[in-house]
Amino acid sequence: MSTGGGADHGPEEQETAQVARAVLTDGSVVTVRPLEVRDLAEVERLHSALSEVDRYFRFFGAPSEVALERFMRRLVDQGDARALALGAFDGHRLIGVGHFEVLIPEVAEVAFVVERARHARGVGTLLLEHLVSAARRRGLREFRAEVLAANSAMMRVFQDSGLQYDVCADGSSYQVTVALDPGEPYWAKVSDRERVADIASLRRVLCPASVAVIGASHRASAVGNALLSNIIRGGYTGNVFAVNRSGGEVLGLTAHRSASDLPETPELAVLCVPAEHVPDVAEECGDLGVRALVVLTAGISGCPMFAEGLVAAVRRWGMRLLGPNCLGLVNTDPVVRLDATFSAAGAPQGEVGLATQSGGVGIALIERLSGLGLGISTMVSTGDKYDVSGNDMLLWWERDPRTIAGVLYLESFGNPRKFAWLARRFSERKPLIVLRSGASPIAQRAALSHTAAAATPSTTREALLRHTGAIGVDDLGELVAVLGLLSWQRLPKGPRVAVVSNAGGLGLLAAEACAQAGLEFSSLPEAGPDLAALLPEQASSRNPVDTTAAIDVATFAQSVEFVLRDETVDAVVVPVLRTAVSDPITGLTDAVSRARADGCDTPVLAVSAGQEESLASLVDGEARIPVFADHTLAAQALADVTTYSRWLKRSHGVVPDLARIDVSTARDLVGSALDHLPAGGWLGDDVVRKLLGSFGLPSVPSWECATEDDAVVALREFDCQVVLKAHVEGLVHKGRAGGVVLGVATVPDLRAGWARLRARFGTDLRGVTVQPMVAQGREFLVGTLSEPALGPIIVFALGGTDTDLIADRSRRLLPLTTGDAEDMLHELRAGPQLFGPRSDETLDRDAVTDVLLRTARLAELLPEIAEIDLNPLIVTAGGVQIPDARIRLEPREIEDPLIRRLRL
Incomplete structure (x- = not known):
């Protein structure tokens, strides 16, 4: 097992x-x-x-x-x-x-x-x-x-x-x-x-009227014995049966020699038998009318004969399947009280839903929650995840009134695009926490373009979490901290934090941790004067507030209360140090209670230096204040829930109806291109411009020239300074390779430029593209990359040839909404300087979001497009232009990832 x-x-x-x-x-x-x-x-x-x-x-x-x-x-x-x-x-x-x-x-x-x-x-x-x-x-x-x-x-x-x-x-x-x-x-x-x-269908798994443990062992050290013991000890409200081929009695229950000998057909069967027997037992259960299986047995996925036999039985008889190679499941609902696991510790009743691919993670989390007085509503260990998955549990928890938050630990996403849809809807109702795992990257791709270079396994995973509103955490400590904060405090109204401490050094460390986590600081315009009047002269009434170590408990509590009542404060972090003079934390609950009585619900987090537990709590009636041992963990947990709170409040926008889109023409262009490129590949510049034009994207006029004389004609037609861009088979980054000549104003300039390109590429030069020089502006990159599991991902970044060096990017899954597009602009580290209210230059923000939306729609409606690379997108105060673009096709069928189908 x-x-x-x-x-x-x-x-x-x-x-x-x-x-x-x-x-x-x-x-x-x-x-x-x-x-x-x-x-x-x-x-x-x-x-x-x-x-x-x-x-x-x-x-x-x-x-x-x-x-x-x-x-x-x-x-x-x-x-x-x-x-x-x-x-x-x-x-x-x-x-x-x-x-x-x-x-x-x-x-x-x-x-x-x-x-x-x-x-x-x-x-x-x-x-x-x-x-x-x-x-x-x-x-x-x-x-x-x-x-x-x-x-x-x-x-x-x-x-x-x-x-x-x-x-x-x-x-x-x-x-x-x-x-x-x-x-x-x-x-x-x-x-x-x-x-x-x-x-x-999940009711048959999580709320069965009867359960049979097949492989209920007489040995106390066996998994089948431990699991049956947990079911009995947990007070399961339905009928429970034991199956052991030797018969006899197990834990006071008659052991039937096979499932066929049971006095009634159980709704759920838990299989704890050796791997080689699993297919036959599953077939027997299905034939009897069992509606769901939990298979704890390991060693099945590594043997095709065992795996195929189990799958065939499940398919043939229409059963749901949890596992194989799993810990089992728990439902603490008093109406059910089912603990069908072989965990040593019982699962405390609570309000957290848990789905974990690793049973070990499930056991560890349950033990930590129990130590904090928290518990779970339902837990499933998906194991090898043949059928029941995290997506199923999102559907269950969404309408389960006993579940106030969901937790997922997934080493892989079976259907990431469906997960994105379900998780986003779930997060709009309840918080979802995802424990990240780097073990199974979603995808890895060679950097064929700037867009591809911008998409790595970790960045696509983060785009997935950002799209869904899920709170991503990196370890169990952060996960428990977030759950404690969500369970004991209201969500912050915004990112503005205040730090109040009786030890200046601790306060500064906590403030630095908050800043590193992306939180902002209130200037305390309301609390500042009151604090200055209350505190001794050597204290600091500025944020972070230092009350000094000699302050008494009542004065410290009053200081915290002043800060809590400041309308510009969205959360308060209180690092405290016990001294021979006082222990300020003892008065904290009184301060919070007085503020709460007046309707102030600002979250409060305490940090107690020297505390042994990483997280504890102060209790004041039904209210609890989380107390952290580490200021960094406190700051990160606060930042996590603040991000979720902002996601809830933001305008998600709509997927707009865009004018000037000719889908029929675009499909014809793609179909014709694939006739000539049956294996896919990069499109010619002329086809790229036509595709962009069919979706209303402003590409710069171009002239494809096979000869030098053709280029001379193009120069005269444009009647302005032009750019020469080399046509070389397989050349992706023309600028880096010396394939671009700028500032061509005369015929001699053009002939000299042509000669330079000929000298650079020799017989590989197939011709040039001639384009008018465009007005200087700020350069960005807009692109899409189609991930096999996630579908198209759109990337927005600082552009030009240095985009990969600067690495300032924002990513989103499709479909892209107006809210998503607007957020992408501000998610760049340079966003406030470029698009904020006090930006350094005036840029046409509406034109940029329009390009993002149209590019996203192009990738969404034409699934054969594997990659789009608009670099640079030149933005000025008067609009945008696309002088250079690349599009790569792959032959593929339209897929409907959200269609209803089970995993097997």
Whole structure:
């Protein structure tokens, strides 16, 4: 056995793009896949069982036997490239069919039929989602359907889908047209449906009516014995069974020799058997009707035969799976009280949800929380994470009133793009803390461009956290500190901090730590005069406040209270030192209580030099004040929650409708380019400019010249100073390589420049691009990079040839909102000087955000774009210009990362 923290996922061959397991609204698991010839008997059974009404709704009458047989054979005919039929299977039983058939280019007719017993469980909606995804991969843009007016259930499927649709009455039926360009409303609806279904299925894991421990050992030192003991000792409210092939009795329970011998079918089975037995036991459980498995056993992912056997059983019987190679799960809800782990320490009841890929991290965190009087609502150890993952728990915690904060420790992101969506929505309701792990970088890429050089595993991970609003922490100490602060104090209203100390050196150290953490300092305009009047002459009433070591407890408490009541203070840090004269911390709770009684809820953090525990608390009734041993940890925890508070309050903006975007032309350009570059590659300058133009991006006019005489013609046409840029196969950074000649004003200048480029590159010179010289301005970089797991990431940075040296950058995941684009400008270290209210120069900020939004939309709508590099983007007070741009394509299909599907 193991405490988990193993593989990224189950076997690579678990799933294909066309086969998916998903959950219906009642929590049952079905498989969605294309129909095949072998399914003909099931197709015939489904259609023959249709009621007269259902048959009328589907076929607008009663088709002849011959016509019906011909239709059903077309459904299973995989050779028809113009059509696709998807079936929803419960085990081997077909319960619904959705199919489309192309009518004209980019348009298909769609229809559905669902077994009557499964009506109102979301089968039709699930099939529609997967048909939309498949149709988009084929380049379709529109579904059409004819629906009888009396078929209200089918109309609700379209109405509730989240897709844009039009309805036109046509006698007794409706002609429905559905656009297949899913946006935020569609994915929000999909996510809502997933949450309802996922919660229903997770109840079988987290709130089972009965549990069987298979492999419940007679030996006290065995995992199966420890786990059963925890279930019993924890007071589990459901029925619990022990399974041991030797029979007898385990911990007072009758041990049945197999799952088949149990007096009732358990809802959840926990497997503590050797790896070689796991597939057979899982198959037996599924056959009996067990709805969920927890597999603690290690050694499965390393053996394809064991892994494939477990996966096959889970798929065949529609079970949910936690693990394998995991610690188990805990639900402290008094209605459930399930501790299905082999942890030595019991899990205290509390309000923190925990999902951890490492069981060891889970045990350590539970022990630390318990020592602080905090506890957990639910905990799952995902282990090798074949199925149940952190994404599932986000869906669960979001609507769980017992959970006030979520904690994730993930060594890998199975579906980062879905995580980004779910975590962002979760963070808008409750704080989410992510314990970072550097063990599994999301991606690593060679620096083919400045944009690629700007994206490293750590920076893409930080972009993911920034996008979601999650609080990223680096170790368990910081994690516990943040949880304590969130549990015991209100969120700060802003970043302005005040430090009050009875030891000047400690106060200065704490202030320095706050500054390093990015916090700001109040000048104490309200508290300052009161402090000056209260404190002795040698004290400092300026921030950081030094009351001196000789101050008595009451005066120190009064000083803290003055600062708390200052409206310009968002949080107070109080480093204190016990002296022979007084112990100032003893009066701190009184000061805070008086302020709280008057409605002041400013957070307070104490730092007690010499304290043994890294974090403790002062208790005043129901209120607690966190007390840190280390001022650096206190400052970092305060900065963490302050960042989250600001994220909550910021305007997230919208994904805007942008004028002057011609998607059709852009798609044609990309399609034509891939015809000539089937393996992908960098586009020619002319195609790049046309692509930018189709999205309203202001590229500088250019003239492609194969000969020197052509360049002379271009110079005369532009009638101004121009730039020559060399065309050399594989040359990425022209400026660095000496491939740019500036300030060409005359024909002799041009011929001299051409000669210089010819001398530099020889026969590799294929020609030049001639561009007018642009007005001088501030240079920036805007680019996108498509990560395999995260999708496109947009980068904004200081530009020019030194961008990689300066490394002042901001990153975001797509889709990009107006709020995101505005934030990117100010996240640069140079942002306040460039775009702040007291900036050193006037730059057209609106034009820059417009470029960010249009570039992001270009990468979002054209998934074949692997990389965009606009460097430099020249910005002046009067607008922006793009003199140099690069775009790289990769052949790829449209993917819908948010589509409903389980991991296996």
